[in-house]
Amino acid sequence: MSEHVLLGDEAVGLGALHAGASFAYGYPGTPSTEIIEYMQHVLAHNPAELFQGSAEPLPRASWCSNEKTAYEAAIGASAVNRRVLVTMKHVGLNVAADPFMNSTLMNIQGGVVLAVGDDPGMHSSQNEQDSRYFADFAKMPCLEPHDQQEAYEMTREAFDLSERFHVPVLLKLVTRLSHSRAVVRPRAPRARNPMLKFSGRDDFMVLPATSRKNYAAHLGVMVELERESVASAYNPLVLADEGADIATRRSRPFAVITTGLGRNYYEENASDLGFVPDHLHIGMYPLPMDTIRRLAEGASRVICIEEGYPYVERLLKGIVPQELVVSGKLDGTVQASGELDPDNVRAALGLSPLKSGAVAVPFSLPGRPPQLCQGCPHADTFIALKEALSPYPESLVTSDIGCYSLGFLPPHQVIETALCMGASITMGRGAAESGMHPVVAVLGDSTFMHSGLTGLTDVVSAKLSITVIILDNYTTGMTGGQDTIVASPGIRAAVLGLGVEPEHCVEIVPLAKNREQNVAIIAGELAYRGVSVVIAKRECIQTLKRRNAKQGAVS
Amino acid sequence: MKYDIILGGVGGQGILSVAAVIAQAAMASGLEVRQSEVHGMAQRGGAVQAHLRLADGPIHGDLIGLGRADMILSMEPLEALRYVDYLKPEGLVVSAEEPYNNIVDYPDEAMVLGAVAALPHGIIVQTKQLAREAGNPTAANMVLVGAASKYLPIELPRIRDAVKARLASKGEAVVEMNLKALELGRGEK
Numbered sequence A: 001m002s003e004h005v006l007l008g009d010e011a012v013g014l015g016a017l018h019a020g021a022s023f024a025y026g027y028p029g030t031p032s033t034e035i036i037e038y039m040q041h042v043l044a045h046n047p048a049e050l051f052q053g054s055a056e057p058l059p060r061a062s063w064c065s066n067e068k069t070a071y072e073a074a075i076g077a078s079a080v081n082r083r084v085l086v087t088m089k090h091v092g093l094n095v096a097a098d099p100f101m102n103s104t105l106m107n108i109q110g111g112v113v114l115a116v117g118d119d120p121g122m123h124s125s126q127n128e129q130d131s132r133y134f135a136d137f138a139k140m141p142c143l144e145p146h147d148q149q150e151a152y153e154m155t156r157e158a159f160d161l162s163e164r165f166h167v168p169v170l171l172k173l174v175t176r177l178s179h180s181r182a183v184v185r186p187r188a189p190r191a192r193n194p195m196l197k198f199s200g201r202d203d204f205m206v207l208p209a210t211s212r213k214n215y216a217a218h219l220g221v222m223v224e225l226e227r228e229s230v231a232s233a234y235n236p237l238v239l240a241d242e243g244a245d246i247a248t249r250r251s252r253p254f255a256v257i258t259t260g261l262g263r264n265y266y267e268e269n270a271s272d273l274g275f276v277p278d279h280l281h282i283g284m285y286p287l288p289m290d291t292i293r294r295l296a297e298g299a300s301r302v303i304c305i306e307e308g309y310p311y312v313e314r315l316l317k318g319i320v321p322q323e324l325v326v327s328g329k330l331d332g333t334v335q336a337s338g339e340l341d342p343d344n345v346r347a348a349l350g351l352s353p354l355k356s357g358a359v360a361v362p363f364s365l366p367g368r369p370p371q372l373c374q375g376c377p378h379a380d381t382f383i384a385l386k387e388a389l390s391p392y393p394e395s396l397v398t399s400d401i402g403c404y405s406l407g408f409l410p411p412h413q414v415i416e417t418a419l420c421m422g423a424s425i426t427m428g429r430g431a432a433e434s435g436m437h438p439v440v441a442v443l444g445d446s447t448f449m450h451s452g453l454t455g456l457t458d459v460v461s462a463k464l465s466i467t468v469i470i471l472d473n474y475t476t477g478m479t480g481g482q483d484t485i486v487a488s489p490g491i492r493a494a495v496l497g498l499g500v501e502p503e504h505c506v507e508i509v510p511l512a513k514n515r516e517q518n519v520a521i522i523a524g525e526l527a528y529r530g531v532s533v534v535i536a537k538r539e540c541i542q543t544l545k546r547r548n549a550k551q552g553a554v555s
Numbered sequence B: 001m002k003y004d005i006i007l008g009g010v011g012g013q014g015i016l017s018v019a020a021v022i023a024q025a026a027m028a029s030g031l032e033v034r035q036s037e038v039h040g041m042a043q044r045g046g047a048v049q050a051h052l053r054l055a056d057g058p059i060h061g062d063l064i065g066l067g068r069a070d071m072i073l074s075m076e077p078l079e080a081l082r083y084v085d086y087l088k089p090e091g092l093v094v095s096a097e098e099p100y101n102n103i104v105d106y107p108d109e110a111m112v113l114g115a116v117a118a119l120p121h122g123i124i125v126q127t128k129q130l131a132r133e134a135g136n137p138t139a140a141n142m143v144l145v146g147a148a149s150k151y152l153p154i155e156l157p158r159i160r161d162a163v164k165a166r167l168a169s170k171g172e173a174v175v176e177m178n179l180k181a182l183e184l185g186r187g188e189k
Ligand code: SF4
Pocket: A371, A372, A373, A375, A376, A377, A378, A403, A473, A477, A478, A540, A541, A542, A543, B044
């Protein structure tokens, strides 16, 4: 097949299609969004080339309400033998944690691969949690690619592992790989699985009786998976000198363990070291314990260079002899937070920085933080909200995850909290019940459908005073404008269906020219003692521009 | 041969197109390419950077280290200055002249341009004016590619092909204007 220049995310999407996945389910979230977007693009433009001769309907790649619904749909498809890819960002896995944790007890039929995009350095996230811990927690195998080609290969391999061992497989990605392009050389696609219902009565059931049995069996599978990991080409151990005795090996300054992109930055710097360390790269988990022991027996010190948390480093101390010095994020050898890069890895290896051509800039450079786009509808809503709140000496504006989180920063500085998807309404509940008034919860249309419905149900049933502002821009703006799961009329219907009084479910059009009117409407709802919902309806400027450009090109 | 480029600019200025054109041209010239991009929240009007690495052998990572870049290519002079620590001693800075002033504490514009010009190898390009001469103010980023092209390890025809391929769907007039912008940028001292 021909070469493609692909983002890491796109390589995963193509890998899944070539592995014979029938479906992809996900919720948009940086850096994972481009996986499903790319699959949708390929399926819309190029299916014949990909799926010659197949009588089956084409695969489908779909956005879901949230990560939990996506993951559950995947397990359902697997139960009838279809292969499925699920995609989400790292914090999305928190939302999907319930089905995720139990899914290793399912007797997976069609392969299930969960591609999770971690975001070390928090380019576009609220934390830098490391999904390898989740894989470990659920006792699920995990593959971690270090370049785009490997992202493609590992996606395919993950489907094989999933079907061989009857477990889902977690594919851990990071922003830097997801959003970097390189040449990928794909292999021939394979056919999809036919639909076939599972045959064992206990295969997809989690009553205590079935779970006890399935869990015991799964522990056995984990032992087999560890053997697989020791033999895996994704966990290469390269000894500098195969023939050297242990004393000679131990006389070298250190050996190196890398995971993820740590490998790239290590290789980038290794030639400056002046000696060749023994090197183990880990790309497949559960950890290859025996391979680690082989590295450790010939080392006096091991430096762990891991993208993410010090997962291997922490476990090492229990595996290897005590006299060995383990260095990494825990002893400060490697920078403890943020992304790895060629420079901090260079420092960890004890190398001095390269000489830079920089001349000092004679003044300090101001930062340039992200801000709402020119003409963004959220800006007009924020302006009106701020004005409506101005008569109150005290108020609380809780908010959520989306472009509108930028309302925390100048020039608006109107929202005050963000915790996780949907928490604006529920945090607002706690504050309102505690006596705070007015309480305003601001969240986007996509976030409302993701995790806001249950919270709104809570505040309605508790009969609290709170004003919910749903910023309905007809899209999932922050991740580049994916279609929302429910269009505007559906949002209003849902709000009313949950018991909000129709006269307190009002709409505004956030435009500068409507400011006075919008301030008056919001002020009216703030004064109301009860649950009110203001839906601010205007399309995201970015999707509007793109639509106009498209129409222009057609005409 | 290795050639490492840090691209700088403000979200929305089209630095991903700059990266894509150079990457495509490099690939057509038989080079290995790695290109790291910025997506998501950081794209909204904030400082954005991309790393573009070209080599005639394998490339290990997606990121360029400090003191290793052969070129800083920036759509905005303040953003060019932000990345000078990445430069090799003999590295070049090619920056658009026009400031993008969307922050309250933007420094004195003459001072910013003076600092770029004072770099050992600083080149300032009048991208906006040349793009207007080419007939399309939005082609400023192709002017910048043109200015950089004199120093890149890529033949001009490959770059022209990449511009054509990228813009083909927008019609011949747009392609011609962008090629003109590329040429005007290349002629710029
Ligand atoms: S992408 Fe859309 S919603 Fe987000 S800041 Fe820009 S206009 Fe606003």
